[in-house]
Amino acid sequence: MPTMTVIEAVRDAMRGEMRRDPRIFIMGEDVGARGGVFLASEGFLQEFGESRVIDTPLAESSIVGIALGAAVNGMRPIAEIQFADFVWPAINQLVGEAARVRYGTGGRKTAPIVVRIPYGGGVRGGLYHSQSPEVIFAHTPGLRVVAPATPYDAKGMLISALRGDDPVVFFEHKRTYRLVRGEVPADAYMEPCDKAEVKRPGTDLSIFAYGLMLHYALEAARLVHEQDGISAEVVDLRSLRPLDTETILDSVRRTSKALVVQEDTPAVSVGSEVAAVIAEHVFFDLDAPVMRVAPPEIPPMPFSPLQEAAFMPSPEKIAAAIRELAAI
Amino acid sequence: MNTRAAKAKPKAHVNGANDKQEFLELYRQMCLIRQFEEACGEQYSRGNIRGFLHLYIGQEAIAAGVMRSLRAEDYVVTHYRDHGHALARGLDTNRVMAELFGRATGLSKGKGGSMHIFDAAKGFMGGHAIVGGQLPLAAGLALACQYKGTGGIAVVFFGDGAVNQGVFHETMNLAAIWDLPLLFFLENNLYGMGTAAERTRAGGVDIYPIAGSYGIEAAMIDGMDVLAVREATGEAVKKIRAGEGPKFIEAKTYRFHGHSMADPARYRDHAELDYWLSRDPLKSFPKMMLDRELATAEELAVVRKSADDEVASAVKFSLESPPPAKSELFTDVYA
Numbered sequence: 001m002p003t004m005t006v007i008e009a010v011r012d013a014m015r016g017e018m019r020r021d022p023r024i025f026i027m028g029e030d031v032g033a034r035g036g037v038f039l040a041s042e043g044f045l046q047e048f049g050e051s052r053v054i055d056t057p058l059a060e061s062s063i064v065g066i067a068l069g070a071a072v073n074g075m076r077p078i079a080e081i082q083f084a085d086f087v088w089p090a091i092n093q094l095v096g097e098a099a100r101v102r103y104g105t106g107g108r109k110t111a112p113i114v115v116r117i118p119y120g121g122g123v124r125g126g127l128y129h130s131q132s133p134e135v136i137f138a139h140t141p142g143l144r145v146v147a148p149a150t151p152y153d154a155k156g157m158l159i160s161a162l163r164g165d166d167p168v169v170f171f172e173h174k175r176t177y178r179l180v181r182g183e184v185p186a187d188a189y190m191e192p193c194d195k196a197e198v199k200r201p202g203t204d205l206s207i208f209a210y211g212l213m214l215h216y217a218l219e220a221a222r223l224v225h226e227q228d229g230i231s232a233e234v235v236d237l238r239s240l241r242p243l244d245t246e247t248i249l250d251s252v253r254r255t256s257k258a259l260v261v262q263e264d265t266p267a268v269s270v271g272s273e274v275a276a277v278i279a280e281h282v283f284f285d286l287d288a289p290v291m292r293v294a295p296p297e298i299p300p301m302p303f304s305p306l307q308e309a310a311f312m313p314s315p316e317k318i319a320a321a322i323r324e325l326a327a328i
Numbered sequence: 329m330n331t332r333a334a335k336a337k338p339k340a341h342v343n344g345a346n347d348k349q350e351f352l353e354l355y356r357q358m359c360l361i362r363q364f365e366e367a368c369g370e371q372y373s374r375g376n377i378r379g380f381l382h383l384y385i386g387q388e389a390i391a392a393g394v395m396r397s398l399r400a401e402d403y404v405v406t407h408y409r410d411h412g413h414a415l416a417r418g419l420d421t422n423r424v425m426a427e428l429f430g431r432a433t434g435l436s437k438g439k440g441g442s443m444h445i446f447d448a449a450k451g452f453m454g455g456h457a458i459v460g461g462q463l464p465l466a467a468g469l470a471l472a473c474q475y476k477g478t479g480g481i482a483v484v485f486f487g488d489g490a491v492n493q494g495v496f497h498e499t500m501n502l503a504a505i506w507d508l509p510l511l512f513f514l515e516n517n518l519y520g521m522g523t524a525a526e527r528t529r530a531g532g533v534d535i536y537p538i539a540g541s542y543g544i545e546a547a548m549i550d551g552m553d554v555l556a557v558r559e560a561t562g563e564a565v566k567k568i569r570a571g572e573g574p575k576f577i578e579a580k581t582y583r584f585h586g587h588s589m590a591d592p593a594r595y596r597d598h599a600e601l602d603y604w605l606s607r608d609p610l611k612s613f614p615k616m617m618l619d620r621e622l623a624t625a626e627e628l629a630v631v632r633k634s635a636d637d638e639v640a641s642a643v644k645f646s647l648e649s650p651p652p653a654k655s656e657l658f659t660d661v662y663a
Contacts, residue, residue, distance in 0.1 A: 033595050034522030057492030057528040058459045058520055086458060089494065124379030126441040128457035298661050303441030304430030305378055306651045 004184040007177040009151035010040050010116070013158035014078060016188050018048055021076060024162060027054035028063055028080030028116075037082050038118055038177055064090040064115060068098050068167075071113045076162060084119035084171070085128045091136065098167040099142030110165045114158070120173040120212055120263055122312055126303035132211075132264040137169045138240040138273075145241040146193050147171040149214035151182040153238060156191025168193060171240075173211040180215060196244035198251065202233030204326050205257035208248060208274050210237040213261045213313060220318035230326045232259075240270050245277050252278055256287040257325050261318055266294035288328040293321045348622050350396070352631055354554050355613060355623075357392040359635035361412040362610050364421065367639045368411065368428060368442075372589050376647065377428045380457075381442050384412035386584035389609035390515055391416040393557025394483065397565040401480035403451045403473070405466040407487055407515075408443035409583075410455025419447045425642035431649035438652045439660070451480075459520075460486065460493030467499045470510035470574075481509040481568050489520030491535050492528060500574075504542040507573035511564055512539065514578040515551065521587045522595045539576035551579030552607040584608075 004012060018024045025048075026041055032055035035042035044053045056063050060081055067077035081087045087094075094115065101111035121130035138145045144166050148154040154172065161168040199214065200221055209217040214236045221232040235251050237243065252258050258278050260271040275290045295301070295311045302308055365383045372381050384391065391412035398404065398417070406413045414424050419435065427434030428442050435447050443457040453469060456462035466484030473480040490496055491514070503510045514535055518525050526533045539546035545567070549560045557579060564575035582604035586593035593601075617623040 029520070030522045032523070033527075037521065055523045055527055058489040059492045059494065061494055062492075088458075124441075126379060126457070127439075127444055129380055296658060298658060302439045302657060303379065303444070304434075304438030304652050306430070306654070307438065307657050310654055310657050 001183040002186055003181050004151045004155075005178050005181050006151050006154050006172065007038055007040055009155040009184050010158060010172060011042065012184065013155040013162075014041065015044070015047070017159055017162045018044070018052065020188070021162070023074065023076040024078065025052040025054065025075065026078040026080060027056050027067060029056055029058055029082045031055060031080050036080060038174060040080065040116070060086055060088075060090040061093055064093040064113070065097070067113045067115070068093055068101070068111055071111045071167075072101060072109050076112050077114075078162070079113060079115045081115060081117045083129050084117045084133050085131045087117060087133060094137065094143065094167070094169065095140045099140045102166070103142060111167045112165050114161045114168045114170055116170045116172060118172050118174040118177070120175055121301045121308065122175040122212060124303070124305060124308065125301075127299070127301065130301040132300065134169075134171050134240055135264060135269050138270055140241070142167070143241060144168045144193055144239070145171070146239050147173070147210045148238055149173065149176060149211050149236055150180060151184045153191055153236075155184050156189050157193050157238065159188055160190040160193045163190065164193065171211065175212045176215065194239045194242050194244060196238055196247040197236050198233060198247070199236045200232070200234040202231040203255060204231045205259060205322065206233045206235055206251040206255045207259045207261060207318070207322070208235050208237055208271075209261040210240065210270070211263065213263050216313060216315045217261050217318055219315035220322055223315060223319045224322045224326070228323060228326070230322060232322055237270070237274070243273060243277065245281070248274060248277060249282050252282045253285050256285055257328070258286070258290045259293065259318075259321055259325055260290065261293045261313055263295065263313060265297050265300065266292055267297060269294070288325055291321055291325050293318050351617055351622055352627065354392050354396070354558070355617070355628065356631045356635060357395075357416050358388040358554065358610055358613065359632050360421070360638060361388045361391060361415050363635045363639040364411060364415060364425070364642070367425075367643055369585075369589070371429070371643060377442070378430070379441060381428070381589045382409040382587065383583070383585050384409050386604065386608070387515060387517060387551065387581045388412055389554035389613070390513075390551050390557055390579050390581060393554040394513060394561045396558050397561045398483065399480070400451065401473075401478050403453055403466070403469040403480065403482040404485075405453045405462045405469065405482060406455050406485040407459070407462065407490070408455050408457045409487075410443065410445050413485060414445045414447070414452060414455070417450055417452050419445070419450055419452055421638050421642045422645040426646040426649050429646040429649065430651065431646055432652040432656070433645070433649040437656055439656075460490035460495050462486065463490065463495055463499040467503050467508055467510055470503065470508040471506065473509055474506075479569065481511060481565065483511040483513055485513045485515055487520065488514065488516040488518065488525040488529070488535060491538065500539065500542045500544060503574040504544050507571070509568045510574040511561070511568060512544070512574060512576040513561075514576070515581055516578055517581045517583050519583075519587070519596070522591065522593075524595070534578070536576060536578035544574050544576045546576035546578065548578045548580070551581030552604075552609050552612070554609055554613055
């Protein structure tokens with residue numbers, strides 16, 4: 001089986017689906033001549049031409065809005081937002097409009113758009129190139145919100161997103177783009193866009209994470225296993241809306257302890273919802289309070305490298321929390 | 329190949345020996361910016377500056393030419409390619425560089441970095457990394473100047489990419505309808521990151537006619553000619569101060585390097601780059617001074633040396649500055 005990085009898997013999924021389905025096109029800032037700011041669509045302009053690989057003005061509201069209109073009219077657009085930090089002008093089109101198409105038309109119309117959003121920190125991006133705004137979308141009924149962490153999931157979930165009939169906000173952690181490599185089948189396959197997955201089984205406690213934090217959690221689980229003999233299960237949330245509560249609760253029932261790890265600030269976040277779901281349904285299975293590892297409540301994220309490191313969760317910080325939780 | 333600026337007529341005139349000190353100062357500022365940016369590139373390659381870094385090399389004549397018409401009570405708001413504006417506005421070179429290094433002595437104590445240079449004491453209200461995001465902020469600063477009757481104005485710099493954002497049009501409309509003391513200064517360097525402006529804008533690469541549809545008087549100038557920039561800005565600022573409402577200047581310019589340190593700029597052809605390099609204001613302006621005997625080669629060398637020294641000491645200052653204390657992570661969040 002070939003190995004790919006996350007960005008290569010994203011490219012592979014898009015290329016394969018665009019060859020398969022002429023309704024799919026991609027639009028966004030610099031996606032054409034430059035091949036995308038992270039080169040996700042490198043070579044696409046040459047292969048698919050300007051009608052399917054569309055360089056847009058810097059106008060996120062229009063990028064998503066026009067993609068939405070085309071989707072309602074039978075197309076399957078991919079809209080790329082260059083950095084998650086730039087998505088705010090498109091909020092109305094996504095939260096206000098796309099999320100309501102199916103419901104508002106009594107099911108007569110659907111909005112099969114995939115909005116790909118590179119997000120996350122750890123890249124010295126500072127205030128406007130590091131944000132994790134996924135909770136805004138995860139809060140919105142009518143949207144599907146996913147955040148794959150591995151090349152395998154990136155390809156399989158992107159193909160599912162492109163073949164599904166709902167608007168999908170597809171978060172890709174930019175630090176993982178070239179950092180994470182893994183086996184990816186050459187052929188097309190679908191990974192579900194609404195299922196979490198146990199990435200490392202364990203018995204002492206459950207860690208819930210997504211995106212870059214999944215990899216940090218796996219690293220921390222390996223550390224505490226080697227150094228302390230703690231068996232931590234690591235669950236990759238993958239889907240942030242809907243949350244796969246079944247997988248979350250099943251894991252907590254088995255381990256009786258839960259640690260939520262995220263890069264977004266903790267108040268009113270995806271992690272809050274995970275903790276709430278656990279408290280609602282399996283409170284009496286818990287042997288300890290739900291614990292969270294997340295950045296401090298400051299505007300993400302400081303530029304200075306030392307402060308960025310202080311802001312971001314790390315394998316070491318997660319390992320410390322695991323030890324604390326395991327000791328309870 | 330885009331050589332649109334060649335068609336812009338030179339507007340500036342030399343008014344005799346009184347201009348000598350002024351010209352030397354313009355040259356000093358351009359040298360300072362160029363040298364600062366060269367040093368940034370070097371420090372980036374050494375790993376002392378990290379993250380996203382956008383150099384202003386090629387566009388120096390604009391920052392240098394505009395600031396001469398501004399007063400202390402005025403405000404400057406700009407985009408993420410902001411080091412040049414900061415230096416020309418008189419921000420402390422040491423503290424600008426230290427901000428890029430992420431040190432405690434930086435203007436924002438290392439929290440902002442390259443794209444977010446602020447100095448409220450100098451009316452410098454930021455580089456802004458969201459394209460077009462700074463425009464309504466500038467209009468708000470201008471509104472407050474008007475409301476308080478300070479006589480101040482706001483100048484907002486933005487690029488050709490920003491004009492396609494809805495907020496650009498919203499801001500022009502409000503500025504015009506409220507007669508705000510605001511100068512829209514468009515630095516049209518012909519590319520929004522890797523995409524040529526003419527590929528993303530209906531109506532071609534000349535953008536200033538848009539302003540007319542909002543009733544805003546607009547001019548297009550050669551952004552490689554520091555005197556043309558100074559003169560056009562002076563005229564516009566004079567009218568704004570006289571209460572004539574917002575004005576719009578489009579300066580055609582070119583960044584000699586890629587969009588950022590990660591961009592080799594393969595989307596531009598060599599002939600185009602060579603054309604613009606041949607119009608480098610750091611070459612043409614001192615040549616003009618020599619040709620017209622406004623300065624001697626020795627005087628120009630002294631100016632260059634002082635700029636080089638200032639930048640060298642800023643690098644040294646930054647290297648010797650401490651990183652921010654970890655406790656600084658939690659400061660400046662709420663009042």
